Amino acid sequence: MGRLVVVSNRVPAAQGRLQSAGGLAVALRAALKEGSCLWFGWSGRQVAGHDGYDPEVSLDEVGNVTYATIDLTHAEYDGFYQKYSNGILWPLCHYRAGLMNYDRKDQKIYQDVNALFARKLLPLLQPGDRIWIHDYHLFPLGQALRDLGVTAPIGFFLHIPFPPWSLMRALPHADGLLRTMQAYDVIGVQTEDDARNMNDGFSIVGVEAKARVFPIGIDPENFAKQAEEGLTHPDVKKLKESLSGKPFIIGVDRLDYSKGLLARFKGYETFLARYPEHRGKVDYLQVAPVSRGNVPEYRALRRDLDEAAGRINGTYGTYDWTPIRYLTHPVPRALLASFYRLADVALVTPLRDGMNLVAKEYVAAQDKADPGVLILSHFAGAAPEMESALMVNPHDADEIADALHKALTMPAGERRARWDLLEPDVWRVTAVTWAYNFITALSEARPA
Numbered sequence: 001m002g003r004l005v006v007v008s009n010r011v012p013a014a015q016g017r018l019q020s021a022g023g024l025a026v027a028l029r030a031a032l033k034e035g036s037c038l039w040f041g042w043s044g045r046q047v048a049g050h051d052g053y054d055p056e057v058s059l060d061e062v063g064n065v066t067y068a069t070i071d072l073t074h075a076e077y078d079g080f081y082q083k084y085s086n087g088i089l090w091p092l093c094h095y096r097a098g099l100m101n102y103d104r105k106d107q108k109i110y111q112d113v114n115a116l117f118a119r120k121l122l123p124l125l126q127p128g129d130r131i132w133i134h135d136y137h138l139f140p141l142g143q144a145l146r147d148l149g150v151t152a153p154i155g156f157f158l159h160i161p162f163p164p165w166s167l168m169r170a171l172p173h174a175d176g177l178l179r180t181m182q183a184y185d186v187i188g189v190q191t192e193d194d195a196r197n198m199n200d201g202f203s204i205v206g207v208e209a210k211a212r213v214f215p216i217g218i219d220p221e222n223f224a225k226q227a228e229e230g231l232t233h234p235d236v237k238k239l240k241e242s243l244s245g246k247p248f249i250i251g252v253d254r255l256d257y258s259k260g261l262l263a264r265f266k267g268y269e270t271f272l273a274r275y276p277e278h279r280g281k282v283d284y285l286q287v288a289p290v291s292r293g294n295v296p297e298y299r300a301l302r303r304d305l306d307e308a309a310g311r312i313n314g315t316y317g318t319y320d321w322t323p324i325r326y327l328t329h330p331v332p333r334a335l336l337a338s339f340y341r342l343a344d345v346a347l348v349t350p351l352r353d354g355m356n357l358v359a360k361e362y363v364a365a366q367d368k369a370d371p372g373v374l375i376l377s378h379f380a381g382a383a384p385e386m387e388s389a390l391m392v393n394p395h396d397a398d399e400i401a402d403a404l405h406k407a408l409t410m411p412a413g414e415r416r417a418r419w420d421l422l423e424p425d426v427w428r429v430t431a432v433t434w435a436y437n438f439i440t441a442l443s444e445a446r447p448a
């Protein structure tokens with residue numbers, strides 16, 4: 001069997017290659033445990049660059065994976081990553097066309113960086129390789145590789161939602177972008193809705209391609225083990241002591257407007273206002289590491305969240321109780337696993353999300369004799385698989401408030417019954433089955 005060549009913008013940072021770096025890297029790392037793999041992408045570094053600058057590929061071998069990364073210049077990082085990928089494609093794919101800041105010159109940089117990825121990857125390819133490209137940063141990479149004569153099987157997986165064509169066409173040259181996707185032998189998305197939207201787009205534009213559903217998962221066995229074993233870690237013990245036996249609510253999300261954090265804070269504020277019996281008797285930890293902090297919408301969101309957390313803590317806090325513990329720095333995933341296990345309730349309320357691995361991690365981390373309650377948005381990609389959670393519309397603060405009250409007062413029998421229905425899918429659809437199903441489809445579509 002030849003190598004698997006994975007290409008994604010985000011590759012785990014060198015010092016954290018055995019650790020996490022957001023959902024895409026977390027799932028891929030769990031999936032790439034066997035066989036020989038090359039993982040190509042951005043190093044996470046920006047350099048000054050100059051006319052004719054050509055980045056070196058740096059190689060690093062860890063276990064069965066060779067990481068091959070390139071630096072981007074400040075201008076490439078700005079135009080390709082911040083502006084076009086995260087200032088245009090991200091909001092549009094999360095149904096927020098109003099947040100899109102389109103500028104034709106960023107589209108050119110996006111195309112150029114995709115062409116650069118293709119040029120830098122080409123000499124690393126070997127006969128028998130199968131290439132698997134990931135996410136919206138790299139929609140046209142398959143076509144760029146074909147233009148250089150690559151005949152290997154190439155698959156593409158989109159980790160974020162794909163909107164209806166009526167929305168997608170707000171992107172200038174969206175039809176051209178879809179046309180480049182004919183280069184792929186297999187196209188994967190997270191949910192049936194995403195596949196329907198993308199396939200409608202293909203047929204309207206007249207593109208011969210078809211998206212299929214491959215929902216992503218986690219490594220539940222390892223995660224459950226980490227959650228249990230970590231309970232003796234000094235930081236986990238400290239957290240537990242600080243709760244003094246109070247019920248504990250947790251939220252874990254990159255600081256991103258798609259995650260619905262502001263609406264969630266409003267829901268929690270409404271909960272404290274409408275259910276005063278819980279004031280001072282519950283703890284809520286929101287982990288919200290800063291993400292894409294130089295994109296203006298993300299900066300504005302941070303200001304709004306700081307203000308909302310300050311307002312809620314100022315209004316409802318007492319000298320011995322803080323309503324929201326709010327962190328904007330990351331917590332290592334191994335610690336998070338045990339934090340989830342301590343939590344009686346998880347709030348996962350995105351306005352729109354590709355999958356949301358946190359929802360699956362929370363279920364995997366629970367003690368099956370005494371599981372906590374997952375409150376989940378209808379608009380997470382995980383929702384169709386996890387409807388036994390307490391489902392909410394995140395736009396309705398009262399619905400979040402009612403769900404919190406219900407979760408905190410739910411009898412143990414109902415908690416167990418709901419968890420018993422959630423758990424099998426988290427174990428069945430894992431990072432490994434996701435990768436296996438996709439790679440099998442790719443090998444069948446075009447044998448290497």
Ligand SMILES: O=P(O)(O)OC[C@H]1O[C@H](O[C@H]2O[C@H](CO)[C@@H](O)[C@H](O)[C@H]2O)[C@H](O)[C@@H](O)[C@@H]1O
Nearest residue numbers: 010022023024135159160216353354355356357
């Ligand atoms: O690389 P960043 O800009 O720091 O962002 C982190 C990742 O965010 C997005 O993750 C998505 O992938 C998850 C796994 O499939 C999925 O559960 C989640 O819903 C998505 O938002 C993004 O798609 C990745 O490319 C980023 O690396």
Ligand SMILES: O=c1ccn([C@@H]2O[C@H](COP(=O)(O)OP(=O)(O)O)[C@@H](O)[C@H]2O)c(=O)[nH]1
Nearest residue numbers: 020022023024026254330331333356357358
């Ligand atoms: O402080 C943090 C916050 C998040 N995560 C991990 O980052 C991933 C986030 O993936 P998800 O699919 O929920 O969302 P994304 O950030 O990819 O949009 C999950 O594995 C989290 O456990 C982490 O390790 N530390």
